[in-house]
Amino acid sequence: MQNPTAAMLVIGDEILSGRTRDANMYHLAGTLTGVGIDLTEVRVVSDKQSAIVAAVQALSAAYDYVFTSGGIGPTHDDITADCIAAAFGRTIDVREDARSLLAAHYAKSGSELNAARLRMARIPEGAALIENPVSVAPGFIVENVYVMAGVPSVFRAMVETVMPTLTGGAPLISETVRIDRGEGDIAAPLGALADKYPALSMGSYPFQKKNGAYGSNIVIRGTDHADIRRAVEELTAVLGL
């Protein structure tokens, strides 16, 4: 049985300009792997309507789940909600339940629910809200697209909110064998082993040590723990480790 597939769409000029190093992709990738959902593609696009709409449509059609991060705050460059509505041909307006959440939150903190903050209650027609225990302004779900915030603490909280509602598969487990030899020395036996275990995925991730010497982490992944164990033992035996 195939695991469900997922894509992530990171929305934001700050990643593309090199100002910010992405953290949400790394977090989501690890979380999905743990529950057996295969993150298969990630795209990073800028804060432009045409780019966001095209990416949402392409990813939503190709994968079981799509997770977006970024662009749902109160400032002029936060255009994700409108883009999601446009991508699915839905209307968008301030929604009463989202407005109430914000009103109660800002009343408590003594801040004004002004026009800018009210933009965060604009939700595409027919969406389900994603609870935000950190800063209240909700994310939302349209069809198979989960729209979440870009601020890492809020993104993580929203991921935690939605995870129990997703249908996972067999969690991917992996073992890593560190080899202090160049990849070229181990490529032939590794390739033979990969052919022998077609249900496992074997990746070789080379590194260079500070002294210039090369090595590689061989990662063997699959859903059957016994199979992985057997492959690791064969690999270490054939390499004389």
Added chain:
Amino acid sequence: MQNPTAAMLVIGDEILSGRTRDANMYHLAGTLTGVGIDLTEVRVVSDKQSAIVAAVQALSAAYDYVFTSGGIGPTHDDITADCIAAAFGRTIDVREDARSLLAAHYAKSGSELNAARLRMARIPEGAALIENPVSVAPGFIVENVYVMAGVPSVFRAMVETVMPTLTGGAPLISETVRIDRGEGDIAAPLGALADKYPALSMGSYPFQKKNGAYGSNIVIRGTDHADIRRAVEELTAVLGL
């Protein structure tokens, strides 16, 4: 005049599984911004031929430059060179100049130029080589696609090799104004300022401090330093900073 556009394609299961946190995207984004090439899209795909070929074709058609990272080593999961050849309908074979580079390198280090290592001399027809001062095995260029290694030290060396050959634009400069208030309090004046300076891009990147308080970094970007200065002064004046 429009700056040249670029896309990056990160090839590798290790990013999508959450095993490795990407470093090359962050490095390339900062480098391109410094020379006035607009990184407009990034995709991360797994080590699957169909996914790599489709992404290469789409990005090559849409942007001036495409930079790939990953999948050009000697192991069975290194399939990038074959995918690039397939994407452009070119043949691929061991090329003599690339073979000579590897032969000299491995002769010096006393390693064998075996079949696995020889795979790194397989270069699509008509490509130009990218010098690799770190570990010798070259990258290559086909049309507007620059194919580079995934190991960060090698990736960075190859980026350094190709940068002087690229046609840049006006370098993007930016100033950041840190504001210790919630985005909702500053969204209206910031939006008005963005409307007033259409040639500048103004992004608001919210953060949450350890004590729970919100703030935001306002980044004003453009190519005209005087314009940026003026906008920053107007923003700080209107916010009473």
